[in-house]
Amino acid sequence: MKAAFTRFARNRLALLGAIILLLVLAMASAAPALYPAGAFALAGPPLQPPGDRFLLGTDTLGRDVAAGIVYGARTSLMIGVSATLAAVLLGVLFGAVAGYYRGRLDVALMRVTELFQTIPSFILAILLVAILSPSVNSEILAIAIVSWPGIARLARGEFASLGGREFVLACAGLGAGDGRIVFRHLLPNCASPLIAVGSLLVASVILFESGLSFLGLGDPNLMSWGLMISAGREVLRSAWWICTFPGLAILATVLAINLVGDGLNEALNPRLRDR
Amino acid sequence: MNDGSFFSPPVLSIEGLSIALPDGADRAHAVDRFNLTLRPGEITCLVGESGSGKSMVARSILGLLPPRVRITAGALRFGATDIAQANEAQLRAIRGLEIGMVFQEPMTALNPLHRVGHQVDEVLRLHTDLSRRARRERVVQLLADVNLPDPERLYRAYPHQLSGGQRQRVVIAMALAMRPKLLIADEPTTALDVTTQAQILAQLRELQRDRDMSVLFITHDFGVVAEIADRVAVLQRGQLVEEGRRDDVLRNPSHAYTRSLLAAVPRLRVPSRPANTPGVQILEACNLKKTYARRGFRGRATMALDDVSVLLRRGETLGLVGESGSGKSTLARVLTCLAPADSGDVLLDGEQLAYLTRRQLRPYRKRVQMVFQDPYASLDPRQSVGDIIAEGPMIHGASRAAAKARVTELLELVGLSAAAAARYPHEFSGGQRQRIGIARALALEPEVLVADEPVSALDVSVQAQVLKLLADIKHKLDLSMLFVTHDLRVALQVCDRIAVMRAGRIVEIGDAAAIHAAPSHPYTRELFAAVPGAMWEQSHAAEPVV
Numbered sequence: 001m002k003a004a005f006t007r008f009a010r011n012r013l014a015l016l017g018a019i020i021l022l023l024v025l026a027m028a029s030a031a032p033a034l035y036p037a038g039a040f041a042l043a044g045p046p047l048q049p050p051g052d053r054f055l056l057g058t059d060t061l062g063r064d065v066a067a068g069i070v071y072g073a074r075t076s077l078m079i080g081v082s083a084t085l086a087a088v089l090l091g092v093l094f095g096a097v098a099g100y101y102r103g104r105l106d107v108a109l110m111r112v113t114e115l116f117q118t119i120p121s122f123i124l125a126i127l128l129v130a131i132l133s134p135s136v137n138s139e140i141l142a143i144a145i146v147s148w149p150g151i152a153r154l155a156r157g158e159f160a161s162l163g164g165r166e167f168v169l170a171c172a173g174l175g176a177g178d179g180r181i182v183f184r185h186l187l188p189n190c191a192s193p194l195i196a197v198g199s200l201l202v203a204s205v206i207l208f209e210s211g212l213s214f215l216g217l218g219d220p221n222l223m224s225w226g227l228m229i230s231a232g233r234e235v236l237r238s239a240w241w242i243c244t245f246p247g248l249a250i251l252a253t254v255l256a257i258n259l260v261g262d263g264l265n266e267a268l269n270p271r272l273r274d275r
Numbered sequence: 276m277n278d279g280s281f282f283s284p285p286v287l288s289i290e291g292l293s294i295a296l297p298d299g300a301d302r303a304h305a306v307d308r309f310n311l312t313l314r315p316g317e318i319t320c321l322v323g324e325s326g327s328g329k330s331m332v333a334r335s336i337l338g339l340l341p342p343r344v345r346i347t348a349g350a351l352r353f354g355a356t357d358i359a360q361a362n363e364a365q366l367r368a369i370r371g372l373e374i375g376m377v378f379q380e381p382m383t384a385l386n387p388l389h390r391v392g393h394q395v396d397e398v399l400r401l402h403t404d405l406s407r408r409a410r411r412e413r414v415v416q417l418l419a420d421v422n423l424p425d426p427e428r429l430y431r432a433y434p435h436q437l438s439g440g441q442r443q444r445v446v447i448a449m450a451l452a453m454r455p456k457l458l459i460a461d462e463p464t465t466a467l468d469v470t471t472q473a474q475i476l477a478q479l480r481e482l483q484r485d486r487d488m489s490v491l492f493i494t495h496d497f498g499v500v501a502e503i504a505d506r507v508a509v510l511q512r513g514q515l516v517e518e519g520r521r522d523d524v525l526r527n528p529s530h531a532y533t534r535s536l537l538a539a540v541p542r543l544r545v546p547s548r549p550a551n552t553p554g555v556q557i558l559e560a561c562n563l564k565k566t567y568a569r570r571g572f573r574g575r576a577t578m579a580l581d582d583v584s585v586l587l588r589r590g591e592t593l594g595l596v597g598e599s600g601s602g603k604s605t606l607a608r609v610l611t612c613l614a615p616a617d618s619g620d621v622l623l624d625g626e627q628l629a630y631l632t633r634r635q636l637r638p639y640r641k642r643v644q645m646v647f648q649d650p651y652a653s654l655d656p657r658q659s660v661g662d663i664i665a666e667g668p669m670i671h672g673a674s675r676a677a678a679k680a681r682v683t684e685l686l687e688l689v690g691l692s693a694a695a696a697a698r699y700p701h702e703f704s705g706g707q708r709q710r711i712g713i714a715r716a717l718a719l720e721p722e723v724l725v726a727d728e729p730v731s732a733l734d735v736s737v738q739a740q741v742l743k744l745l746a747d748i749k750h751k752l753d754l755s756m757l758f759v760t761h762d763l764r765v766a767l768q769v770c771d772r773i774a775v776m777r778a779g780r781i782v783e784i785g786d787a788a789a790i791h792a793a794p795s796h797p798y799t800r801e802l803f804a805a806v807p808g809a810m811w812e813q814s815h816a817a818e819p820v821v
Contacts, residue, residue: 166653174667175640
């Protein structure tokens with residue numbers, strides 16, 4: 001693990017990503033201190049350009065765009081992380097059972113996974129949120145449900161290939177049960193690829209969330225970058241700053257997470273480097 | 276050796292070759308100021324243990340060093356060209372045309388998607404402008420030259436339809452297609468069974484004589500050296516420690532390292548040891564049968580165990596000898612209840628085990644433990660050595676403290692320091708890992724130890740140490756041992772009795788000394804004859820080596 005960390009630290013792009021991500025994180029956690037009135041508060045006259053009083057200007061209702069960006073970061077990161085964790089949990093559960101037990105169970109579970117993969121994921125997410133009524137929880141649930149199949153396939157492959165290794169056989173020979181083999185031996189050994197792929201998943205989840213909010217399917221009580229772009233799109237030509245800054249925020253965050261994810265992938269699987 | 280060749284110009288002369296390894300490797304140079312001369316009509320064996328740099332020498336001759344590994348000094352003079360300075364175009368003209376190469380792994384050296392004939396043909400297409408028909412004739416002739424049966428039909432076969440030995444013959448045919456002056460063979464028989472190995476070695480020898488070719492043969496096995504070499508060069512951690520004629524090096528090695536390597540090679544003879552009073556039976560296989568379902572659309576089912584009955588007596592070591600696919604590993608796994616049998620039964624002290632559920636089996640698990648072949652794959656890379664060894668006792672209800680105390684005891688027993696407990700498997704060498712594997716098996720205080728090829732992945736010097744450790748422990752703890760191996764030399768060293776397996780059946784079983792003196796089954800005789808170096812050892816029996 002220590003070696004993986006030094007390998008990560010040597011990768012300049014990954015470090016850049018980590019720094020951007022830390023800035024976003026700091027911004028999100030400092031939000032209440034920076035803008036105690038909240039993201040929805042009317043701060044001044046509408047459509048003020050960036051500069052003097054408002055760093056990033058105000059929107060059509062006179063809300064501070066900077067406050068929206070800062071609170072939007074909280075929403076994006078919160079949903080990004082929790083939906084990813086839910087997807088990884090679900091995916092690993094499916095993949096582990098399929099890969100460890102193999103046989104008919106494997107076939108059945110993998111067909112279910114494929115079924116989910118054939119449905120266009122964004123449409124399914126829209127449908128789920130529309131049925132469950134827009135809220136944070138339904139967003140997380142919907143995004144997790146459309147994101148787990150990739151993780152499940154990865155976990156299945158890892159479990160299946162590790163399952164035939166001699167150390168697993170040795171452990172069974174000592175008298176260990178399935179639980180011990182799966183949790184103490186197999187899971188730690190496939191942690192690296194799961195962490196790497198999971199970190200990349202956070203980026204796509206944030207895009208999903210922005211997309212849902214843009215369509216008005218986000219939680220109405222939470223400020224979100226997608227919602228801001230949606231609100232500002234009608235005045236795009238007269239007040240460019242309302243859409244541009246949340247757009248840049250999405251771009252920077254997703255890029256940063258991708259860089260970190262790639263860095264993790266390389267650091268945890270050093271063999272990739274020589275290719 | 277043809278004495279005239281000593282005065283003819285060398286085919287390849289390696290002068291002061293240094294190959295640098297990338298930063299972070301265990302040493303700066305793979306080989307350091309290495310000199311070697313290859314003469315026409317001679318087979319030179321380059322011998323060394325794993326990590327000695329012998330494969331790097333082979334790859335440097337073909338200009339095929341791995342990324343980030345570079346030649347830093349020296350010259351590789353091949354005719355008028357210095358390969359160390361040659362550019363890619365010059366190298367391409369030499370590879371395949373003037374220098375042929377045979378690799379270790381016949382499974383991966385051929386492209387699975389192309390027909391065998393097509394792949395041999397490719398060499399001719401690259402280096403000649405023969406017509407299609409002429410090339411085809413040449414290919415068929417080449418396949419016949421390496422003694423492949425029915426070359427016309429084999430021309431159209433795919434690699435997966437061939438056995439390992441046949442595939443290696445195809446690879447040799449490819450390497451020889453352009454009648455190269457130099458053939459480089461990197462452990463070409465290591466992945467093969469002994470009987471196949473013996474055939475391939477004889478074949479290579481014959482082809483080399485016919486064509487008056489120079490061969491650089493890389494191997495770790497002194498048996499193979501004795502079989503095939505004219506000259507021997509010994510490499511130790513990148514340094515050439517000894518070079519000379521085969522009989523000189525093998526009989527009067529001048530360097531201490533060569534002497535220690537030769538001393539570690541197991542001899543094909545039964546060591547004298549105190550007679551073992553046969554005990555009562557402890558582990559018994561009764562009419563075991565196991566079939567692996569056919570694989571793929573046209574595959575056939577394989578009978579891994581065909582009505583096998585064998586019994587292990589208390590206190591003895593029973594050797595299970597056979598080639599790959601003989602069912603010996605399957606038998607070991609069925610006897611340890613790691614794989615189910617189709618029918619038949621396993622008896623431990625008279626109690627039936629084969630059809631117990633996992634829960635019912637647990638108390639019996641302690642009594643039969645296994646040591647695995649691959650010291651790299653058999654230890655969980657994410658657990659510390661202490662946790663690995665303590666796992667067995669903890670599964671069987673020992674407290675953490677008691678298990679920890681046991682770990683220290685066991686590490687000492689297998690010759691490792693107590694500090695090893697906190698470290699992880701990748702920090703240890705192959706031999707040390709095998710010791711950890713043995714400690715894990717002993718942690719449950721078993722009565723029977725099943726060792727599945729425990730030393731075949733190790734270098735000879737390490738192999739000797741691990742075998743000695745196993746013998747000591749067996750003696751100290753009064754274990755009964757089932758020892759699975761493909762190497763008759765090892766089996767004769769450690770086993771009281773030997774069972775020879777072939778195609779899922781035990782064809783011969785008896786005292787090690789008796790089997791060695793007078794093998795009764797033709798297959799056993801074939802196995803003994805195929806042991807590398809056996810002929811050479813016999814012809815020099817009057818003057819024993821070292």
